[in-house]
Amino acid sequence: MSKITLFGTDDSVYVRIARMTLHEKGVDYELMPIDIFAVDSVPASYVDRQPFGKIPSFEHDGFRLYETGAITRYIDEAFPGPRLQPEDPRRRARMNQLISIADAYIYRPLVWGLYVELVSKAASGEPPDQRWVGEAREKMPVCLGALSDFLADSLWFCGDGLTLADLYLAPMLDYFLLVPEGADAFRKIENLRTWRDRIGRRESFLATCPLTRS
Ligand SMILES: N[C@@H](CCC(=O)N[C@@H](CS)C(=O)NCC(=O)O)C(=O)O
CATH class of the missing domain: 1.20.1050.10 (Glutathione S-transferase Yfyf (Class Pi); Chain A, domain 2)
Structure with missing residues (x-):
């Protein structure tokens, strides 16, 4: 069973783009809260995932990725379900x-x-x-x-x-x-x-x- 984790908060525009993509593909995932604006609470380990300090970041069975464009295209291509990128x-x-x-x-x-x-x-x-x-x-x-x-x-x-x-x-x-x-x-x-x-x-x-x- 593959494990997918999205890091970020639900009020973020870019996190929501990635979440909508996961929902459209019917892919289960865990949303791990990372409050990027609450400076004191951003775990140092998050910087390893996203050195530019933005949300979301993503992990699929050990494969780490950040940048919403890369994450959403990967989700579309790596999982079955309706294609979200035109062939033409x-x-x-x-x-x-x-x-x-x-x-x-x-x-x-x-x-x-x-x-x-x-x-x-x-x-x-x-x-x-x-x-x-x-x-x-x-x-x-x-x-x-x-x-x-x-x-x-x-x-x-x-x-x-x-x-x-x-x-x-x-x-x-x-x-x-x-x-x-x-x-x-x-x-x-x-x-x-x-x-x-x-x-x-x-x-x-x-x-x-x-x-x-x-
Ligand atoms: N280029 C990034 C942009 C992501 C982004 O701007 N996320 C916002 C939240 S919606 C963020 O992390 N803002 C924190 C900040 O700007 O310090 C991506 O595509 O993932």
């Missing part, structure tokens, strides 16, 4: 493009610049960094416009089949949708709204909702 080279390139976009242009402004600054900090009575919020606000329509163009009238971001691109975007947009102005802008874009409703019904999405929000 152009669709696969599109999926990889979307994952890069999510990493490079979506995560920071929509999750950190808007959700963390306007929702998370407000909950703990901290004022937002208005410069950071302003930059994120400028980027928001570019992010949503590009995603809507990629999705077009498809069921999923790369066509008729769910791929890793959908699993990357869902946890990021889930935090962004907790920002009232983000939710307003998003809900006005019909194809994104329909996609969100579709992915929001999947077991992988529901089962990985951060416990702090359930």
Whole structure:
């Protein structure tokens, strides 16, 4: 029986991407809590797993891996279950493009610049960094416009089949949708709204909702 461990916390966007991938593949795993933000509680041994101090990291029968892109592609390729990467080279390139976009242009402004600054900090009575919020606000329509163009009238971001691109975007947009102005802008874009409703019904999405929000 193979043993799979994912290290990280359930409220992390990137941990959720890896968890959704495991759920979509029907792979059992253990989530080992590592609170990367509670500096004192990060075990020194975690640095051996992830020297850059990020979550998640992953282990499968002694094989250690970090970086969510590598982890999710490995899970898709090493385990049976529905394929989450298109065979067709152009669709696969599109999926990889979307994952890069999510990493490079979506995560920071929509999750950190808007959700963390306007929702998370407000909950703990901290004022937002208005410069950071302003930059994120400028980027928001570019992010949503590009995603809507990629999705077009498809069921999923790369066509008729769910791929890793959908699993990357869902946890990021889930935090962004907790920002009232983000939710307003998003809900006005019909194809994104329909996609969100579709992915929001999947077991992988529901089962990985951060416990702090359930
Ligand atoms: N490139 C990393 C990014 C992972 C990442 O940024 N994780 C966040 C949590 S969602 C983290 O560990 N943040 C801690 C920090 O930035 O100090 C990956 O793909 O796994």
